Amino acid sequence: MAKSPSYVCAACGHVTSKWSGRCEACGEWNTIQEDAGLAASGPAKKTLGAQRGAAMQLTDLSAQEVPPPRAQSGIAELDRVLGGGLVPASATLVGGDPGIGKSTLLLQAAASFARAGLKVVYVSGEEASAQVRMRAQRLGLADASVRLAAETNLRDILTTLEAEKPDLAIIDSVQTMWADNVDSAPGSVSQVRAAAHELTNFAKRRGTSVILVGHVTKEGQIAGPRVVEHMVDTVLYFEGERGHQFRILRAVKNRFGPADEIGVFEMTGGGLSEVGNPSALFLSERGEPAPGSAVFAGIEGTRPVLVEFQALVAPTPHSQPRRTVVGWDGGRLAMILAVLEARCGIPFAGLDVYLNVAGGMKVSEPAADLAVAAALLSAREDVALPAETVVFGEISLSGALRPVAQTEARLREAAKLGFTAAIAPAGGKPADAGGMNLRLVPDLVTVVGEHFGAG
Ligand code: TYD
Numbered sequence: 242m243a244k245s246p247s248y249v250c251a252a253c254g255h256v257t258s259k260w261s262g263r264c265e266a267c268g269e270w271n272t273i274q275e276d277a278g279l280a281a282s283g284p285a286k287k288t289l290g291a292q293r294g295a296a297m298q299l300t301d302l303s304a305q306e307v308p309p310p311r312a313q314s315g316i317a318e319l320d321r322v323l324g325g326g327l328v329p330a331s332a333t334l335v336g337g338d339p340g341i342g343k344s345t346l347l348l349q350a351a352a353s354f355a356r357a358g359l360k361v362v363y364v365s366g367e368e369a370s371a372q373v374r375m376r377a378q379r380l381g382l383a384d385a386s387v388r389l390a391a392e393t394n395l396r397d398i399l400t401t402l403e404a405e406k407p408d409l410a411i412i413d414s415v416q417t418m419w420a421d422n423v424d425s426a427p428g429s430v431s432q433v434r435a436a437a438h439e440l441t442n443f444a445k446r447r448g449t450s451v452i453l454v455g456h457v458t459k460e461g462q463i464a465g466p467r468v469v470e471h472m473v474d475t476v477l478y479f480e481g482e483r484g485h486q487f488r489i490l491r492a493v494k495n496r497f498g499p500a501d502e503i504g505v506f507e508m509t510g511g512g513l514s515e516v517g518n519p520s521a522l523f524l525s526e527r528g529e530p531a532p533g534s535a536v537f538a539g540i541e542g543t544r545p546v547l548v549e550f551q552a553l554v555a556p557t558p559h560s561q562p563r564r565t566v567v568g569w570d571g572g573r574l575a576m577i578l579a580v581l582e583a584r585c586g587i588p589f590a591g592l593d594v595y596l597n598v599a600g601g602m603k604v605s606e607p608a609a610d611l612a613v614a615a616a617l618l619s620a621r622e623d624v625a626l627p628a629e630t631v632v633f634g635e636i637s638l639s640g641a642l643r644p645v646a647q648t649e650a651r652l653r654e655a656a657k658l659g660f661t662a663a664i665a666p667a668g669g670k671p672a673d674a675g676g677m678n679l680r681l682v683p684d685l686v687t688v689v690g691e692h693f694g695a696g
């Protein structure tokens with residue numbers, strides 16, 4: 242039988258029989274590539290049911306399960322994002338843009354876990370051992386008992402791990418691994434999948450925790466971390482803006498802890514250092530209250546975090562006004578602009594709108610709606626919000642404000658950082674305002690009337 246060529250999307254792993262410029266599954270451009278490894282693993286000849294397998298042991302839901310013992314690295318920001326430490330026999334993917342600091346983070350984590358008594362193996366497929374050692378020296382980690390290898394051959398790596406039986410194996414990166422039984426180039430979807438599959442299998446079988454590094458790629462020449470997300474227990478993304486020192490480690494999937502948890506780090510000359518109080522960091526560049534600025538009392542995972550939204554509104558020279566957003570959802574901004582126009586009679590037609598979250602943070606909570614609206618109104622009307630005021634609340638299409646979760650935690654964090662007042666949805670009156678002066682508002686029109694002199 243002639244082998245039909247198979248094509249696969251490097252961004253999402255969607256398989257198709259013909260090439261196209263755009264993936265029909267995820268909509269990414271230029272990510273479809275030929276992958277011989279896929280055609281080789283065609284459908285099985287016989288259905289599994291035709292042959293008898295072994296009988297399974299079934300158990301009850303009520304069977305007592307002890308929570309997994311976790312290993313702490315001592316890097317609190319990392320341990321929390323992992324859900325309280327590293328779970329034995331777990332597979333974790335750490336994704337992020339090239340150069341964001343994944344290798345640095347994992348080398349520091351390797352050293353910390355080794356110092357905590359774990360047997361750690363660090364396999365680099367990208368750098369020579371000498372390079373990794375040099376970095377370790379620069380970071381002051383050279384004394385940690387991490388075992389090191391520079392290797393990309395998956396078979397050799399697995400054989401070594403079988404013999405060494407480490408508690409933790411770090412593979413940097415999964416895109417450089419090469420399985421000799423798969424018929425395509427390293428970095429292709431089937432190679433990356435095969436490597437992730439073999440390594441997660443090894444983790445389950447031998448009780449070794451495995452951490453895979455995966456580069457986020459834009460061009461689609463190399464398979465991105467999304468094609469292995471479903472295979473691992475935990476998916477962490479390491480994010481940050483170039484030119485900013487902050488790095489955020491975010492759990493987007495975690496079988497052993499809450500997703501959406503973040504850990505905040507700062508990239509320094511001596512590696513990554515933990516940021517125990519991110520709110521203070523994100524607000525550190527804030528000067529006197531200025532028009533266009535609103536401080537949002539947000540929740541990231543289990544932790545309250547204050548961030549500043551900045552808006553700039555200016556007459557446009559173009560026929561189509563600009564809408565530029567950094568750190569927040571563009572679709573959500575369009576919705577808030579529409580609500581301001583339709584429900585409050587404040588048009589943004591003919592005006593360019595720029596919205597930015599200070600410090601390179603990304604916010605996805607709908608609770609930030611009111612802070613975004615306040616920043617936009619403040620910029621448009623050229624009126625600063627009262628000083629020492631935080632804002633939160635979800636805006637519905639009717640212009641009403643919806644209460645949000647964890648009001649008290651938001652207020653406590655704001656009070657801790659010296660804020661004295663909050664504008665919040667009327668429906669979310671907390672039992673304890675933590676000494677904050679609360680202004681509870683039912684809808685956006687009221688906010689406009691009270692602070693921006695219209696309505
Ligand atoms: P790296 O961990 O190699 O990134 P990744 O593995 O995600 O590709 O980090 C690379 C960047 O980090 C590089 O631009 C230099 C910077 N860096 C520091 O600023 N301080 C340090 O101590 C180290 C080790 C790296």
Ligand code: MG
Binds near residue numbers: 343345367413
């Ligand atoms: Mg690296």
